[in-house]
Amino acid sequence: MAVHLSFLLILTGLTGSHGITTVSKVSVRAGGSITVPCLYESQYINHVKYLCKGSIWNFCSDAIKTNQHNTGKFSISDDKQRKIFTVTINDLTDKDTEYYWCAVEIKDGTDLKEYFHLSVTGGSPSLYVAQQEITGFKGDNINIKYHCQNSGERKWCRLGGSCVTRSGSIDGARVEISASNSGVLTVTLSGLRTESSGWYWCVKGDLQMPVHITVTEKPRTIAATSQITTLTPTSKPVNHTSSTAEQRLSTVEVEQQSVSVNLIVFIIPLGSLIFIVTVASFICLMFKRHKQTTGDSPATIMGKEEVTYSTVKQRRKTSGQLHRAEEEVTYSDVKQRKPTDKWTDANRDVDEMYSDVMYSSVVTID
Structure with missing residues (x-):
């Protein structure tokens, strides 16, 4: 018909x-x-x-x-x-x-x-592909899988350009076409270039199935090694508009994950450094306070006390006073001045033991 x-x-x-x-x-x-x-x-x-x-x-x-x-x-x-x-x-x-x-x-x-x-x-259609919108990275390879049930010559063509039957190149990209016994026709494009972006179609017998290829720069988060994008045919073609949106969303998510990983790598060492500095400062402060508290012992404080000595001399009475047999002796109190240094309860006990000490010396004068 x-x-x-x-x-x-x-x-x-x-x-x-x-x-x-x-x-x-x-x-x-x-x-x-x-x-x-x-x-x-x-x-x-x-x-x-x-x-x-x-x-x-x-x-x-x-x-x-x-x-x-x-x-x-x-x-x-x-x-x-x-x-x-x-x-x-x-x-x-x-x-x-x-x-x-x-x-x-x-x-x-x-x-x-x-x-x-x-x-x-x-x-199942006689010739179909999983999705008509495909994205690849510059310099990488992609595999496009077609499911075919009809017979006839197979070709890979660019819209308005040349065709490849088994192997060759189109606009600088290498093209290889292989078929399996399960009825899967695989088109491999190697060494993608920016000029490779555009509309293509696979030909099998009297049928064609167009696909659009978009070649972009490789994101920094993706390794420099070549990656192969494999498209497995499904039972139902996918709208190319929604496929493009999903691929763009996937690229954004990868970039966001990369930013999150970089932030974590930066924050962890910074947090560790702040923690170490804080602990070191706290230890120094406690050591300084301990040294000030234990610096002056009661013995040291006693050593700093000032003691005053007074000499008492005995004088014999003159001839007019020979009748007084008793000698007059003069005593002087020895006062201990408390230091102005820091004082603790233990120091006060020592002070009370020595605060009323009196020293005197009696010398007889002939």
């Missing part, structure tokens, strides 16, 4: 034009979504682009335009720098199996258009 319809389109001269390049046939599982890129020429940068649904161009209906708001079912975006507009169809059902047209409005002329056929199946 598709062959007869394509032949009819060729006969009517409505099979498209050379101003737009896109895929020719894609297969998607029901309930999923598909994004199709459409490459246009530079003179149409400021023109309105749109998606038209229907097998016959003259009777197709506009699904979405770049000058309209996106709907839940259809969305469109225009990358004027790369000259590619993309159309996305969500929540696919078997009713979405149809011919679609990537088109560019031409004022006062015939619009440019190029069609592709979308096949929606309830089982």
